[in-house]
Structures are given as structure tokens and as C-alpha cells.
Amino acid sequence: MRLILALSLALAVALGLSIVFGETALTATQYADAFARPASPAAEILFGIRAPRAFAAALVGGALGLAGAVMQGLLRNPLAEPGVLGVSAWSGAAAALAIAFGLGATPGIVEGAALAGALGAGGVVALLAARFREPETLILFGVALAALGGAVTTLIFNLSPSPITLAEVLAWLQGSVANRDWSDLAPALVPMIPGAALCAYAAAGLRMLTLGEEAAALSGLPMARLRVAAIAGAALLTGASVEVAGVIGFVGLAAPHLVRGAASDDPARVLAPSAIAGAILLTLADLLARVIPTEVELRLGVVTALFGAPLFALVAWRAARSWRA
Amino acid sequence: MTAALELEGVSVRRGGRAILQGVSLSVAAGEVLGLVGPNGAGKTTLLRAALGLQPRSGGDVRLSGRPLEALSERERAAIAGYLPQERRVAWNMPARDIAALGAAALAPREGRAVAEACLAELEVGELAGRGVLDMSGGERARVLLARLLATRAKLLVADEPAAGLDPEAQLLILERLRARAQEGAAVIVTSHDLTLAARACDRLAVLHGGTLRAAGAPAEALSPAVLAEVFALDGALVDSPAGLTLAARRRPANG
Numbered sequence: 001m002r003l004i005l006a007l008s009l010a011l012a013v014a015l016g017l018s019i020v021f022g023e024t025a026l027t028a029t030q031y032a033d034a035f036a037r038p039a040s041p042a043a044e045i046l047f048g049i050r051a052p053r054a055f056a057a058a059l060v061g062g063a064l065g066l067a068g069a070v071m072q073g074l075l076r077n078p079l080a081e082p083g084v085l086g087v088s089a090w091s092g093a094a095a096a097l098a099i100a101f102g103l104g105a106t107p108g109i110v111e112g113a114a115l116a117g118a119l120g121a122g123g124v125v126a127l128l129a130a131r132f133r134e135p136e137t138l139i140l141f142g143v144a145l146a147a148l149g150g151a152v153t154t155l156i157f158n159l160s161p162s163p164i165t166l167a168e169v170l171a172w173l174q175g176s177v178a179n180r181d182w183s184d185l186a187p188a189l190v191p192m193i194p195g196a197a198l199c200a201y202a203a204a205g206l207r208m209l210t211l212g213e214e215a216a217a218l219s220g221l222p223m224a225r226l227r228v229a230a231i232a233g234a235a236l237l238t239g240a241s242v243e244v245a246g247v248i249g250f251v252g253l254a255a256p257h258l259v260r261g262a263a264s265d266d267p268a269r270v271l272a273p274s275a276i277a278g279a280i281l282l283t284l285a286d287l288l289a290r291v292i293p294t295e296v297e298l299r300l301g302v303v304t305a306l307f308g309a310p311l312f313a314l315v316a317w318r319a320a321r322s323w324r325a
Numbered sequence: 326m327t328a329a330l331e332l333e334g335v336s337v338r339r340g341g342r343a344i345l346q347g348v349s350l351s352v353a354a355g356e357v358l359g360l361v362g363p364n365g366a367g368k369t370t371l372l373r374a375a376l377g378l379q380p381r382s383g384g385d386v387r388l389s390g391r392p393l394e395a396l397s398e399r400e401r402a403a404i405a406g407y408l409p410q411e412r413r414v415a416w417n418m419p420a421r422d423i424a425a426l427g428a429a430a431l432a433p434r435e436g437r438a439v440a441e442a443c444l445a446e447l448e449v450g451e452l453a454g455r456g457v458l459d460m461s462g463g464e465r466a467r468v469l470l471a472r473l474l475a476t477r478a479k480l481l482v483a484d485e486p487a488a489g490l491d492p493e494a495q496l497l498i499l500e501r502l503r504a505r506a507q508e509g510a511a512v513i514v515t516s517h518d519l520t521l522a523a524r525a526c527d528r529l530a531v532l533h534g535g536t537l538r539a540a541g542a543p544a545e546a547l548s549p550a551v552l553a554e555v556f557a558l559d560g561a562l563v564d565s566p567a568g569l570t571l572a573a574r575r576r577p578a579n580g
Contacts, residue, residue, distance in 0.1 A: 076415035208426060210416050211472070214378055214409045219429060220402025265416040265456065 003262050007276040011058065014283040018054035019046055022290050023297075048181070056180040056188075057286040057300070058279040060245045061255070063192050063237040065278015066271060068252025070199045070234045073206030073267030074227065075135040078318075081253035082238040085138065085231070086145025088249075090121035091242035093152040096169045100156045104168055108187070114246075115191055115239040121145055122235025126228045133213045175248035175301030177286055188244045195236030196275070202230035203268035210267060248301045250308020251278050251285075257311075327390040328353050329404070329480040329511030330375055335384035337367075337374050337535075344370045345535045347384065354479065357503055357512040359526030359543075361519060363556060366532040368515045369410060372482055375513075376407055389479060402430070406476030410484040410515075412469055417456035420444060420468040424453075427475030436475075443471035446501055463494050470498055480511045487516060499525035519547060523562050523569040531555055543569055 026034070026042055034042035067082040075084065082088055094117025095110050103109040128141050153173065160166055205226030208216040216223050241248065255278035256270055263270040282300070285307065289298040328351040337345040345367045352358045360368045373379035375386055377393050386393040388404045396404070406427065414423065424440035431439060444450045447467040457465050470486055483502060487495035495518070503525060506512045516522040522529060523543035531539040531546050533555040539546045544562050552558045552573055560573020 204429070208429065210414060210418060210423070211426060211469075212409060212411055212413065212415075214373070214411075215407065215426075215472075217378055218376060218402055218405065218407045219426070220399045221429070222398055260416075264422060265418045266422060267416060 003259065003273050004276065007259070007273055007280065011276055011280050011283070014280045014287075015054050015058060018057070018283050018287045019050045021287060022050050052182045052185065053177050053180050053286065054283055055182075056177040056185055056244055057282045059185060059188060059192065060177065060241045060248065061251050061282025061285075062275040062279035063188075063195070063241045064248065064252040064282070065255030066196060066199055066275035067234040067237040067241075068254075068278070069256040069267070069271050069274035070202065070206065070230050071252070072256050073209060073270070074202075074230045074234075075139060076209055076212075077135060077139065078257065079253070080139070081250070082234055082241075083146060083249065083252070085121070085125045085142035085234075086147075086149055087118050087121045087125070087235050087238045088242065088247055089146040089149030089153070091115070091118035091239050092173055092247040093117055093149040093156075094120070095172050095242060095246070096153045096156050099168045099172065100160055100165055102165075104165075110172070111187065111243040114242040115236075117149075118235050118239025118242060121149065122231055122239075125235070126231045129227050129231055130224065171299070172246045173301070174299035175246040175304070176289075176299050177245045178297065180244065184244060188240045191236045191240040191243070195233045195240065198229045198233030198236065199271060202226045202233060203271055206230060206271075207266060207268040245300060248282070248304055250304045250311065251281050254308055254311050255281055328387075329389060330513070331385075331387040331390075332371075332375055333385045333387075335371065335374055335386065336382045337370050337379060338382040339370075343535055345374065348532070348535075348537045349384075350530050350537060350540055352480070352511040352513055354509050354511050355506055356528065357506045357514065357526045359522040359529045360513060360515040360532065361517070361522050361529055361547075362532035362538075364517075366555075367535040368532055369484055370535075371532065372407070372484055372513065372515065376405055376482060377401065378407075399430075402476070402478070404478060405480040405482060406473050406478035408469060408473040408481075408483040408486055410488070412462070412466060414457045414465065414469075417458040419454050420449060420457055420460070420464075420471075421453040423457050423468050424471040424475050427472040428477070439475050439477070440471065443474040444468065446474065447471050448497065463490050466490055467494065467498070470501070474501065474505065478510070480513070481505055483512070483514045485515050485517070487514075487518065487521060495521055519556075519562075520569065520571045523547060523571070524567075547571075 024045060030042040033040045034046045064082055071080040071082055071084055072078060091114045095114040098110045098113035129138055156169060205221050205223055208219045208221055256274040258277045259273035260270050263273050285303045286300055289300050289303045292298055331351040333349050334347045335345055336347055348371060362368055370379055374381050421440055424444050425436045428436035428439040441453055444453050447470055449464055449467045457468055473481055487498050502512045529543050529546040530537060531551055538555050539551045547562050549561045552560060557576045558573035559576050562569045563572045
């Protein structure tokens, strides 16, 4: 509980920084103006542009952090993340297909496609999980599913005659929360809330899986149901994230590792802290993307990958210890 | 009195091959049954089939007198606890939390108290706060057995609980399982150490090539003929001051 409180405080600070700092420097008078007069231009920058963007980053980071922790618990693998079972790849591929078919201009279609792609892949994985219990088998199927999703996306690049479509797809695949307003957040919460609830429901099963499938199967818990809940929850969260921000890697991998030790390595107790840590990470990554002085604003997916890749290597290094054990 | 576990004509086929053929045996409350046999005899498969972890191609299993299939997951867990041969633990959780997984049906505070008592019983109480991946193999084996004991199930099934441990740890583990039997549980263990099995178990069941070759009191089940046929050993269980001891040598290949 203390960990959750400390992380919540850190998230509040990160959100505060993300709202206060940005590309446009404001003077002390303008800050005062923003708080005093809600209709002032400074208030519009702080609460109409930066705040929804910061909350979108936090929401997406939280969803990815939680989905990553669930995947790591389910697959008993410290290198698992929401993308490992192909859910992100199909979410991205479905969004890219929608763009390629010219549906990008219709509000909600690309977002809906992203969610549908994630749920479709999640459904396939859930069916496979009912048949194959071993995590290694699921990971292998996931790799195949992710490769297929990636191939579909590449095929769009390959066949699309329009450079505009390509630019749109590429932008989607690089992830961003730029220009999100408050009305973009509500549709994402619709899948995120049941997704988080399913993950919470699966928590006890994830903890029991620490001892392996057989010990868990005799624990008295309805393991088959809990496994499906974990996959469905992670798919809903991942799909909703892609719906808001496109494809963003590494947050789902990194967030659980940042808090795992403080949560006694318990796959159930690590869930809520992972969500908050993910929210902090992505809020700060988005702040970085905005304040790093580049000609074109850095894409969020690029920033998380740039910082996430070295972390991934570090995690692999440390995980080698438990593989030897 | 109803047996804790009854197997009747249990058969298992895998990939077109018969792994178990018509095995029948039972374990009563208060009894320690040892399952012995060479590698590949079907010991683990029999345990898994008895607990519903392995589909059967034939035969019936009853737990506390009720057909296995009629039990809910919760009811089955209340009757049977299982310690798999595989001792891999995915996360470096503290020993206390690992042992408490056995008492998941209890309130958290009560579960932790039961877990700590079981860790103390296995003489690893002082390691309760240490991560299991930071422990030696022997310490981890004790923590995992503490998890089994914490289930307080009527039937405790332990697959090779003493394998790879030093002699003192082996004796401690078998002693604690015997103590549970004296308190009224039914216990099944598998072991490759025939001396240990003969001393710790009330009865032994000898599996060979998927069939039950012999069952009974240790000296009876591990007769010289069974030792020769099943284990390719020339010798016998002999009485010594410490209890039954296997005195045997490998049978020459042409013998």
C-alpha cells in the first residue's frame, strides 16, 4: 500500500511537470493568469492542450504497464510484454488496414479497428491457451501471430500506392499522444475499465502460477477461467492503448521490472504498482518528446524505444540469474 | 473406512503408447504409501492421473470416496495437495509467501501463520523472508514442501520430495510427511532411494513398465525376485540397527 501511495505521488508530480512544462515557455504572470482565468490563452495551453495530452499518456502508460505485468505473470517470463502474444502487432495491423482502406478520415474507425485487432488476436491466444498450458508454447504461437501481424503491416507499405497513406500508417506505428483532447479519453476508458477489472480478477491465479501449471491446477482456483481473464484483460488494455496512442513498445516490459522488487516479486501485488509506474514512464517520455529541442517533435514510440531498448538488455542480463536457478 | 485415494484399473496412453496399464491401488488415512520403480516406470504419470492432471484412457479414480470427475476444483484442492517433481519457481518471492500459497483458502493473516509454522517445522523458519531464488536447492525444496504441508489436505502427494537432498534433509522431509500421516493424512511419495522408501513408508507399490508389479509391506514388496526383475539388482532388504537397508549389487547384463 505504501508503494502504491509513493508511486501515486510520483505520478501526480509527473503529471504536474508535464502540464507546467512544454514547448511554449510561459511566464510567471501567464501561469497565474491560467489559474485565475479559465478562458485565458495560457489556461487553454495548460488545461486544453497539455493536460489532456498528459492524462492520455498516463492512461496509456498505465494500461500498458498493467498489461505487461499480467503477461509476465501469465507466461512466468520476465521478458514478456503486451506485444509478446501478437496483440499489439494485430492492433497496429488492423489500424493500418483501416487507414489503407481510406477510413482514416472517418472519426473512430481507425481507433475501433485497433481495438478489434487486439481483441481478435487476444481471442486466438485465449483459444490456444485453453488447449496449450505451457508458457513456452504460448510464446511460440505469439511470436508467429506477431510476425503475421507485422507482415500484414509491411504488406500495406509494400502495396500502398499513396505516400500520404504510408505517412499516416507510419505515424500510427510510431505512437503519439499529440493533439489528444479530453473527448479522446472517454472511448479508451470503456475497454480499459473492464480490462483492468479482468486483470484484477486474474491476480490470484497469476500468483499461483509462480509454482507452475500443475501446482496451480491443484490450488482450488478456477485456473482455466483465470487464464482467459488474464489474456482478455491484457488484450483490452493493449487494444485501448493502441486506440489512443498507436503502437508504443517497452513500457509494458519495463514498468513491472521497476516495481517488482518493492512488491516482493509477487505477480499479483506487482499489478497495481506496474500500472502506476507505466503511467509515470509514459508521462515523462511524452514530456521528453515535447521538450527535447528537435525540428520535428519526437514520436512517443521512438522515445520509449530509445530508452526502453537498453533497459530490455539490462533486464535480460538480470533475468539470466533466475533461468540458471 | 473410506480410502483417501482409490485407483481402479487406471490406464494412460500417450502418443499411441501405453504408459500405464490397469493399475489398481489405494491409500488410507494415516498411511504412507511409497511408489517406487525405475525411470520411466510410470510413477509420475500415475500421480498425475490420480489427481486429474493427466487424462486417463481407462479406469476409475476416487478421492475420499467420490469420483474424481464429480469434484469441483475447490473440493479437489481441499482433499489433495500435490508437490510436483519440478522445483522451478518463476519469481523470487519470499519463502513465507511461497509457503502461504498452500493456504490460499484461508484468510491472509491465518494463511501466513500456517505458512510460517510449516517453514519452522521444516527448519527453515529463519529464512521466511528470503527470496526462494536466493536459496540453495535444499532450502528451496523444504520451502516447497512447506507449501504442500500448508494445504492441510487429507491426501498429500509428493513426487520425489527428497531427490537431490543431503541425507539429513531427506530424513527430515520423510519424517515430517510421516508425522502428517500420524495426524490422519494419507501420504503418497515417490522415491528412487529404496532404503529411504522402505524405512519411511508403511507400504510400497512397485511399478514396472506401466504395470503394478508388487505392493505390500516394504520387505514383501521389494522381495529379491522383484529387485532382480524390476531393478536388475541382486540382493535384498536386510534388517539393520537403523532399519531396513538395501544390500544389493547390479545384476550382470548376462545374468
